[in-house]
Amino acid sequence: MAFFGDGIAHASLAGIAIAILADLNPILIAIVFSIIIALIIYLLEKKTSLSSDTIIGIFFTASMSLGVLLISFKEGYQPELISFLFGNILAIRVFELYLIVILAISILTFLILFFRKITLVVFDRETAYISGINVTAIEITLYLALAVSIVLGVKILGIVLVSALLIIPASIAKLVASSFKGLVVASVILSEIIVILGIFLSYYFNWPTGATIVLTGTAWFIVTFIFSKILKFKSS
Amino acid sequence: MNAVSVRNLNVRFDDQVILERLSFNIPQKSITAIIGPNGSGKTTLLKAMLGLIPYQGEVLILGKEISQSFEKIAYVPQRFSFDKSFPITVDEFLNLEISKQGRKKSNINTKLKEVGMEKSGQQLLGQLSGGQLQRVLIAKSLLNNPKILFLDEPAAGIDLKGERSFYELIKHLNEEHGVTIILVSHEMDIVYNYATSVVCLNKQMLCFGKPKKVLTDQMLKQLYDENITLYQHKVDKHG
Numbered sequence: 001m002a003f004f005g006d007g008i009a010h011a012s013l014a015g016i017a018i019a020i021l022a023d024l025n026p027i028l029i030a031i032v033f034s035i036i037i038a039l040i041i042y043l044l045e046k047k048t049s050l051s052s053d054t055i056i057g058i059f060f061t062a063s064m065s066l067g068v069l070l071i072s073f074k075e076g077y078q079p080e081l082i083s084f085l086f087g088n089i090l091a092i093r094v095f096e097l098y099l100i101v102i103l104a105i106s107i108l109t110f111l112i113l114f115f116r117k118i119t120l121v122v123f124d125r126e127t128a129y130i131s132g133i134n135v136t137a138i139e140i141t142l143y144l145a146l147a148v149s150i151v152l153g154v155k156i157l158g159i160v161l162v163s164a165l166l167i168i169p170a171s172i173a174k175l176v177a178s179s180f181k182g183l184v185v186a187s188v189i190l191s192e193i194i195v196i197l198g199i200f201l202s203y204y205f206n207w208p209t210g211a212t213i214v215l216t217g218t219a220w221f222i223v224t225f226i227f228s229k230i231l232k233f234k235s236s
Numbered sequence: 237m238n239a240v241s242v243r244n245l246n247v248r249f250d251d252q253v254i255l256e257r258l259s260f261n262i263p264q265k266s267i268t269a270i271i272g273p274n275g276s277g278k279t280t281l282l283k284a285m286l287g288l289i290p291y292q293g294e295v296l297i298l299g300k301e302i303s304q305s306f307e308k309i310a311y312v313p314q315r316f317s318f319d320k321s322f323p324i325t326v327d328e329f330l331n332l333e334i335s336k337q338g339r340k341k342s343n344i345n346t347k348l349k350e351v352g353m354e355k356s357g358q359q360l361l362g363q364l365s366g367g368q369l370q371r372v373l374i375a376k377s378l379l380n381n382p383k384i385l386f387l388d389e390p391a392a393g394i395d396l397k398g399e400r401s402f403y404e405l406i407k408h409l410n411e412e413h414g415v416t417i418i419l420v421s422h423e424m425d426i427v428y429n430y431a432t433s434v435v436c437l438n439k440q441m442l443c444f445g446k447p448k449k450v451l452t453d454q455m456l457k458q459l460y461d462e463n464i465t466l467y468q469h470k471v472d473k474h475g
Binding site: 116119120123124126127129130131132174177178179180181182183 | 283286287288306307309310311312313316318321322323324325328329331332333360380
């Protein structure tokens with residue numbers, strides 16, 4: 001799923017380029033584009049013998065290339081494009097903020113309501129199917145929710161760095177959690193702390209926000225990893 | 237009514253015939269073993285019966301289509317592969333199972349006790365041994381009180397002692413709770429000692445019936461294409 005996140009983020013560049021060329025809202029078009037890409041990836045994963053990595057790898061590079069090609073048609077410096085590539089929290093418009101809030105609440109509601117089913121499907125889709133779960137519906141909705149979540153984070157962290165928010169907090173939580181509940185709670189809390197701390201540091205030192213958030217998370221991960229190894233060594 | 241009724245079942249992957257014209261009835265409250273050499277289609281047959289792969293023909297579970305029988309069946313796969321470093325406790329894992337009877341804590345404890353894992357609730361799933369994991373998977377499958385339990389090589393990767401106690405558990409579920417057991421196995425001694433009926437498979441069905449009646453030297457030679465003779469050993473229940 002980490003590669004899926006990275007792939008969707010990069011693929012969204014084509015949607016952003018279309019929006020910039022057509023003078024539409026980039027986030028809105030990127031969401032629609034990422035949903036289409038996510039659906040195509042899902043269908044190809046299920047209907048062909050191609051590996052998931054191959055499918056995502058091809059779509060991710062092809063969509064990004066399409067984005068670069070389309071943007072080359074627009075003359076002059078593109079500040080908005082740079083903000084999408086590397087993130088700029090100050091460039092978020094009020095409409096986009098409302099969009100982020102509405103979609104984030106929708107995704108959160110889906111995750112809470114279908115928490116057990118999603119986990120069971122992710123663990124083992126065959127036994128989930130035998131348990132009477134509509135596996136296809138859950139998987140497609142999860143893909144779409146992930147795709148939309150990633151695009152929503154693009155304006156903050158940028159296309160290049162946004163997948164770090166999927167990977168780093170969960171990886172830190174995995175090092176410290178002793179239960180699944182602990183993992184989920186710690187992941188959410190860590191995400192919030194890392195983003196807020198990163199924004200604070202970027203403001204204080206006048207550093208780029210996206211990169212500072214990712215480096216804050218990475219530093220936290222390294223420290224936690226070392227401490228967990230020391231604790232494990234002492235207890236053994 | 238039969239537990240499972242299979243009529244003229246055919247499975248093909250691309251142009252390759254995996255199973256051809258299988259027809260048999262598995263009676264309720266039986267322990268039925270599906271045996272055959274590697275590549276004979278044992279797991280494919282189990283998955284077809286469960287509706288996990290496409291097939292031609294008819295499969296009825298307790299007289300109904302599989303999609304209408306999910307509440308009455310449970311399945312333990314051959315390999316439950318998951319990220320062993322994933323921090324999920326046994327209790328949390330069992331709590332994921334969807335049940336109309338509710339996921340009461342007492343129900344989970346009862347099932348864990350049933351499989352001899354009552355003290356493992358707070359243990360991490362990834363830290364269990366192969367045998368313990370299989371027992372937890374059985375406990376999970378029992379949460380909805382199934383009428384039929386499908387097992388795909390359930391003792392693979394378990395040591396001999398663990399294997400024997402595992403099959404004693406299966407026998408207990410069958411005899412005490414009346415659960416129909418359908419399992420894929422390649423361990424002939426286990427089949428001979430525990431199964432009440434056997435399906436011999438090598439793409440086509442070569443035999444079906446009581447093990448002691450149908451598993452003749454001639455049948456085993458036909459099935460495995462080599463001379464095999466079964467010597468019956470009495471299983472020590474406490475071993």
